[in-house]
Amino acid sequence: MQYRQHAAAGAAAVTGAARVAIVPLILIVSLFFLWGVANNLNDILIKQFKKAFELSDLQAGLVQSAFYLGYFVFALPAGMFMRRFGYKGAVVTGLALYAAGAFLFLPAAQMHTYGLFLLALFVLASGLAFLETSANPLVTVLGPPQGAARRLNLAQAFNPLGAITGVLIGRYFIFSGVEHTPEQLAAMAPAAREAYLASESAMVQGPYLVIGIIVALWALLVLFTRFPRIDEGADSGSGFSHLGKLLRNGRFVFSVIAQFFYVGAQVGIWSYLIRYAQDVVPGTPERTAADFLTASLVLFMIGRFVGTALMRRVAPTLLLAVFAAVNVVLAAVAIAAPGTVGLYALVVVSFFMSVMFPTIFAMGLDRLEDNERKLGSSLLVMAIVGGAVLTAAMGLTSDLFGIHWAMAVPLACFVVILGFAWRYRKVEAVV
Known part of the structure; x- marks a missing residue:
């Protein structure tokens, strides 16, 4: 992952x-x-x-x-x-x-x-x-x-x-x-x-x-x-003595929430991409549908390199906000235009997801004291349980309303990430 x-x-x-x-x-x-x-x-x-x-x-x-x-x-x-x-x-x-x-x-x-x-x-x-x-x-x-x-x-x-x-x-x-x-x-x-x-x-x-x-x-x-x-x-920050302080840190708590929603979006989209392809383009063989998933992962890898290069000129917080906003639009297209257009939009989402996890992770640990960082890192890793919760939520939505409507879950996730990036950017602009 x-x-x-x-x-x-x-x-x-x-x-x-x-x-x-x-x-x-x-x-x-x-x-x-x-x-x-x-x-x-x-x-x-x-x-x-x-x-x-x-x-x-x-x-x-x-x-x-x-x-x-x-x-x-x-x-x-x-x-x-x-x-x-x-x-x-x-x-x-x-x-x-x-x-x-x-x-x-x-x-x-x-x-x-x-x-x-x-x-x-x-x-x-x-x-x-x-x-x-x-x-x-x-x-x-x-x-x-x-x-x-x-x-x-x-x-x-x-x-x-x-x-x-x-x-x-x-x-x-x-x-x-x-x-x-x-x-x-x-x-x-x-x-x-x-x-x-x-x-x-x-x-x-x-x-x-x-x-x-x-x-x-x-x-x-x-x-x-x-x-x-x-x-x-010595790992003085490994216990729970710093947990209360971390939970009072609004920026850190928001980063954990954003990470929860990011992982839920990533895992959910990749989990149901094959299902989406076969549903919105009837007659698509499962192996052909898997090729769309492979293309998504290739775009994800390319996006990681492109995003890293862009961060030399663009602030990571701003880049995260822009990428999240683009994915809100792409997820909306996947919902509103189920078919070839929606499928390609869903594939392209992976390119813009590429920088999200590491950027949120770094933003969450920023300005933490050394003895808080290891516990903070563990909590950010635990936030990947979003992959368990939100993938199931997408499955339930699909069963009730159709697979294309399941993409409303990652759309909401990207809205949360956009809000996190924008708020963090505003905080940094003041400091």
Whole structure:
């Protein structure tokens, strides 16, 4: 996911480090790719499980609810674990949980049980919470301090690559290309119908088995690789002693709210883009619809580079406001003009979402004291539970009014982000 990559604030320097620790850095940077794969495979799973289990949009959206609930529940425990056992211990634990969640897809498919799939996703996401809590600051300390930002930007570039890879894995190895209408399913003999649904459920086994094996091997590589000694220092801001002060900080609280709505918008749009494409352009095959999702992720990656370049000349707060305003318009087009025009508008939204998570994250931590930043970072990471709540809300809206009306949820999210950016800009203009 794209949107939890700036929790590096407050990381300590490597003791006596004079050069980049190449092998450990390669192993840790690869994690950004690995969790990008997992995050965006969910967008494929929503469509696949809707077909395999004959789910409503709300029920299918529980894929993201289970996934991001895992992040929410384990964000703070992962941080406490890291402070007790160090960066490397947290990374190995995260990879072990990631692999365990992937392997749980095998019995879930064999039993053809949707609830077990949701449990597998929860376990997998708990591992990603450990990885994202530890990998971001670890990248910054695996070398000289003056190169920390450059190393983190390099690592972040691998996340959208992983996201695109996840969608391509789903397109070619999970989607069977066999789609039956409800009428065709109803006309099938019971045994044939059950065999078809079971076969669609089983399509996820191979990809997740391979992912689980790769992740488990990566855990062993990290475990047996010698990392440089890292002085992680005392973490006086890790407890809840500063929580009250943070909650009295209106700008920080607004940033958490904005992050909640941003992640909800991003996850929701990507989760239902395939569904939207097939609904508003009847006859679109699922694999073709997945290509629109791939295009969205490519635009997201391009937008990240363009946005970073623009920030050299445009204030980040102003750029965030402009991008949010554009997305309000694009989401409105997706609602008002369901069809090819609305579909392309929804694809282009991803370009303008690209800068939102890191900009909101940085704005939220701005002007916080050092002993508040780690707790603040954890709370901003926990705000990604918006992906769980608002994706389900979109599913419910779709079931009641149609998939194009579900885009009213991200439209409202972008309005909140616009309000946050504008208010923050006004505050800065006064200071």
